[in-house]
Amino acid sequence: MTLSFADLKxxxxxxEREKGQPFIxxxxxxxxxxxxxxxxxxxxxxxxxLVDVIQNDDTSFQLRLDAMDQMLIVxxxxxxxMRDSVDNLPAEARMEIFKVWMEAAEGPEASDSTS
Known part of the structure; x- marks a missing residue:
């Protein structure tokens, strides 16, 4: 099997389109x-x-929220x-964007539950 840059791209x-998240x-x-x-x-x-900051329970809520904002911008x-959007939204809305984006990246198999 021959791999090609064009095919891999x-x-x-x-x-990326399947696992990413559109946002207005x-x-x-x-x-x-x-x-x-x-x-x-x-x-x-x-x-x-930034993941390390978000997952560190010793980090303040504000620093964790700032790290989530920065991840969304990245x-x-x-x-x-994106920066203009997060700068003008309350914390709860920014956290919702982050959550939906992370869930989209997990794909449908992660949301299937056997319980």
């Missing part, structure tokens, strides 16, 4: 929140550092629009 873009920003235009595994090297490194294909 097409496959990755399709998976404050400016009224759609932006796209990409799954973590579809970020470039620098973005992924930043996002993983994941967004339109970073300024």
């Amino acid at each position: 097409t496959k990755a873009e399709q998976a 920003a404050k400016d009224g235009k759609e932006l796209f929140l990409r799954p973590l595994l579809h970020l470039n090297k620098a973005e992924l490194k930043n996002a993983l550092a 994941a967004a294909d339109r970073k300024k629009a």
